[in-house]
Amino acid sequence: AQRVTQPEKLLSVFKGAPVELKCNYSYSGSPELFWYVQYSRQRLQLLLRHISRESIKGFTADLNKGETSFHLKKPFAQEEDSAMYYCALNRKAAGNKLTFGGGTRVLVKP
Amino acid sequence: GAGVSQSPSNKVTEKGKDVELRCDPISGHTALYWYRQSLGQGLEFLIYFQGNSAPDKSGLPSDRFSAERTGGSVSTLTIQRTQQEDSAVYLCASSIGQGEGNTIYFGEGSWLTVV
Numbered sequence: 001a002q003r004v005t006q007p008e009k010l011l012s013v014f015k016g017a018p019v020e021l022k023c024n025y026s027y028s029g030s031p032e033l034f035w036y037v038q039y040s041r042q043r044l045q046l047l048l049r050h051i052s053r054e055s056i057k058g059f060t061a062d063l064n065k066g067e068t069s070f071h072l073k074k075p076f077a078q079e080e081d082s083a084m085y086y087c088a089l090n091r092k093a094a095g096n097k098l099t100f101g102g103g104t105r106v107l108v109k110p
Numbered sequence: 111g112a113g114v115s116q117s118p119s120n121k122v123t124e125k126g127k128d129v130e131l132r133c134d135p136i137s138g139h140t141a142l143y144w145y146r147q148s149l150g151q152g153l154e155f156l157i158y159f160q161g162n163s164a165p166d167k168s169g170l171p172s173d174r175f176s177a178e179r180t181g182g183s184v185s186t187l188t189i190q191r192t193q194q195e196d197s198a199v200y201l202c203a204s205s206i207g208q209g210e211g212n213t214i215y216f217g218e219g220s221w222l223t224v225v
Contacts, residue, residue, distance in 0.1 A: 043113075044153075044201065044216040086153060097143070097166065098214065100153035 002027040004089050006101035013077050014109050021072040021104045023061075023087030032090040033063055033070040034098070039083045047072075047085070057081070077108045114217035116202050122223045123192055131187045131220045135204030142185050143205075143214065144177055148198040156200075159185065160207065192224045 003026045013019050025031060035047040048056045050063040050070060061072045070087060087101040115134040123129050135142050144156040155169040159179045170176070174192075179185040189196055199219040205212045 043218045046213050046215075049213075088153075097155055097158050098153075099155065100145075102152040 002031075002089050002091055002099050004087050004099055004101035006085075006087055006104050008104050009102070010105045010107065012107045012109065015079055016076050018073070018075050019077040019081070019106060019108075021085050021087075021106065023070045023072065023101055025068050025070065025087075025089050027068075027089055027091065029091060031063075033061070034088040034090065035059070035061055035070075035072050036086045036088055036100075037083050038086070044086070077106075079108045079110060082106055082108045114202055114204050114215055116200075116217040116220050118220055119218065120221045120223075122225060125194060125224055126191055128188065128190045129192055129222060131189075131200050131202075131222070133185045133187070133202030133204075133217060135183065135185070135202070136215055138206070139204035139215075140182065140207045141205045141212070141214075142179055143203040144185070144187050145201040145203065145216075146198045147201055147219065151198075153201070156187070189222075192222075194224045197222055197224045 005024045007022055033050040036044050037047045038044045048054060059072055059074045061070055063070050084103050084105050086103045088098040090098050114136055117132045121129055140161045142159040146154045146156055157170055157177045158166040174190045177185060177187045199221050201216055201219045203214045203216045205214045
C-alpha cells in the first residue's frame with residue numbers, strides 16, 4: 001500500500017532563513033509526487049509537481065527514488081510562506097487519487 | 111464557475127441526523143473527488159468519480175457515507191445518522207480527467223460539526 005510521511009508537524013524559521021520540509025513515500029510502482037499548500041483561510045492548492053521540475057514561489061523539490069523522498073526546499077523563507085504544506089502521492093495506475101501526508105505547518109517569523 | 115464550489119460552507123447538526131454536502135466542480139472536469147480533513151488525521155480520500163465509470167468508493171469509512179454524481183457534474187455526499195467523529199472539513203476537488211499531470215483543484219470545503 002502507498003504511504004506518505006511528513007515527519008515534522010511544525011517548522012518555525014526566521015525570515016530569510018532556509019526551510020526544508022521533508023516528505024518520504026512508500027510505493028512499489030512509479031510515483032507521481034506533488035506538494036500542495038493551504039494558506040490561512042484559503043483553499044488547498046497545488047504548489048508544484050515533480051514531473052514539471054519547476055520552481056514555484058522560490059520552492060523546489062527533487063524526487064529521489066533511491067531514498068523515496070520528495071523534500072521541499074526554499075533558500076530564503078518569506079513571511080508569506082507561512083502556511084500548511086502537504087506532500088501527496090498519485091498512483092498513476094489508479095487515476096488521480098492522491099494520498100496525502102499528514103502535513104507540515106510552516107511559520108516564518110519576522 | 112471560477113473554481114470548485116461547495117455548500118454549505120458550515121453545517122452544525124445534531125448527532126443522529128442526516129446531512130448532505132454539495133459540490134459543483136469546475137465546468138468540463140470529468141473527475142471529481144471527495145476528501146475529509148480531520149484535526150490530527152490529515153487528508154483522507156473518500157470517493158472518486160471519473161466520467162461514467164463506476165465510482166471508486168474504497169475510502170468511504172462506513173456504510174453511513176454515500177455519494178452520487180448526477181449528470182456527470184454536481185455531486186452530493188450524504189452522511190446518515192451522523193456521529194461526533196464525523197466532524198471534519200469535507201473537501202471536494204475536480205480535475206480534467208485521468209492521466210499524468212492533471213491538476214486537481216480543491217473547493218473551500220464544508221465544515222461539518224456534529225454536536
